[in-house]
Amino acid sequence: xxxxxxxxxxxxxxxxxxxxxxxxxxxxxxxxxxxxxxxxxxxxxxxxxxxxxxxxxxxxxxxxxxxxxxxxxxxxxxxxxxxxxxxxxxxxxxxxxxxxxxxxxxxxxxxxxxxxxxxxxxxxxxxxxxxxxxxxxxxxxxxxxxxxxxxxxxxxxxxxxxxxxxxxxxxxxxxxxxxxxxxxxxxxxxxxxxxxxxxxxxxxxxxxxxxxxxxxxxxxxxxxxxxxxxxxxxxxxxxxxxxxxxxxxxxxxxxxxxxxxxxxxxxxxxxxxxxxxxxxxxxxxxxxxxxxxxxxxxxxxxxxxxxxxxxx
Amino acid sequence: xxxxxxxxxxxxxxxxxxxxxxxxxxxxxxxxxxxxxxxxxxxxxxxxxxxxxxxxxxxxxxxxxxxxxxxxxxxxxxxxxxxxxxxxxxxxxxxxxxxxxxxxxxxxx
Numbered sequence: 001x002x003x004x005x006x007x008x009x010x011x012x013x014x015x016x017x018x019x020x021x022x023x024x025x026x027x028x029x030x031x032x033x034x035x036x037x038x039x040x041x042x043x044x045x046x047x048x049x050x051x052x053x054x055x056x057x058x059x060x061x062x063x064x065x066x067x068x069x070x071x072x073x074x075x076x077x078x079x080x081x082x083x084x085x086x087x088x089x090x091x092x093x094x095x096x097x098x099x100x101x102x103x104x105x106x107x108x109x110x111x112x113x114x115x116x117x118x119x120x121x122x123x124x125x126x127x128x129x130x131x132x133x134x135x136x137x138x139x140x141x142x143x144x145x146x147x148x149x150x151x152x153x154x155x156x157x158x159x160x161x162x163x164x165x166x167x168x169x170x171x172x173x174x175x176x177x178x179x180x181x182x183x184x185x186x187x188x189x190x191x192x193x194x195x196x197x198x199x200x201x202x203x204x205x206x207x208x209x210x211x212x213x214x215x216x217x218x219x220x221x222x223x224x225x226x227x228x229x230x231x232x233x234x235x236x237x238x239x240x241x242x243x244x245x246x247x248x249x250x251x252x253x254x255x256x257x258x259x260x261x262x263x264x265x266x267x268x269x270x271x272x273x274x275x276x277x278x279x280x281x282x283x284x285x286x287x288x289x290x291x292x293x294x295x296x297x298x299x300x301x302x303x304x305x306x307x308x309x310x311x312x
Numbered sequence: 313x314x315x316x317x318x319x320x321x322x323x324x325x326x327x328x329x330x331x332x333x334x335x336x337x338x339x340x341x342x343x344x345x346x347x348x349x350x351x352x353x354x355x356x357x358x359x360x361x362x363x364x365x366x367x368x369x370x371x372x373x374x375x376x377x378x379x380x381x382x383x384x385x386x387x388x389x390x391x392x393x394x395x396x397x398x399x400x401x402x403x404x405x406x407x408x409x410x411x412x413x414x415x416x417x418x419x420x421x
Contacts (some may be wrong), residue, residue, distance in 0.1 A: 065370075067370040067389065069370065102372070103372060103386065103388060104386075129409055130372070130409075133372070133386045133409075134386070172408070172409070172410075172411050173411060174406070174411050175411065175412055176410055176411045176412030176413070215412070216348075216412065217410060217411065217412045273347050274347040274348040274349070275348055275410075276347060276348060276369055276370055276371050277370045277371065
């Protein structure tokens, strides 16, 4: 593992960047007129300048994973975060959509926390199923549960947007789908009650809230009910992780988007035999990993989400 | 020590009474976890058989035998979990992390 303050290119660094060609970067979201637009950070500078409010999303860093598809996810997470901090317009904060760690071990959480704190950005998280494997979820909640409800759900306002972090990995269903559960759904209904329909809403949770691929449990059993409470809002953006690849869908005013992993890509439904890690050709890693950044752009246009791989 | 010795004795006795088709082999059967599936998905064993699950995936899994309240720890790559089935019956199980992964142990005399 290279030094935390590593910045200068060297052979190890190049190796990391090679891994980055499929592993994740952050995604930068710029919100204009209530419309979040996403792009991966290394293209961000070349694309529309991020004016106004923006935040970055990273996902599925899986610290502790050590298999050949990416023996050093710490390095790829660090590279992703380096790109976030190198942005000319500093994002307001960082959202991590879960699977921060691979096995919920304290040292994995510590390493992630240290790296994310190194950006100087406040980090908002939701747990993935890999973050709550041990200790009745205490390893996660002791670090990230302060000020949250239930198993770690919460909401906050920033940049004129109402953000909602949901937890859908605690009570996985028999068909493998995630679930929010009654108490969380009731809280959500109450949380958005009385808010103006013109308030842009950003919801983030680990497992896709929509049915991305039911056979592999890539969806949330009661996700439709949650979306039902949000449908009256003019702009709703749903950010998820879990599936280690980009999938997008727009339903009315609701745009669903899953982020890449900063650690390793997973198989594509309908192509791969199973949802496990996918080995990619040497040099291709960067095109499979990602960072997203969201900015608020004052245009009044409908919600659109665009993102690109780091390379290729 | 005494308990350990008795346990060993019990195993020896069970071995002695194992069905002839099983010969003298130890009553241990392995279920491989491969590419998000249990293999074999349906396993037929005689009472007294110990079933060992071994995770060959790069992703952790677990074994949850809901009906009898048996829950493995999280099994990382090459992680193993074993449980001995003494009573006849059909025991369904799932992976606690990926509950769409399902298997069955059918224990029949």
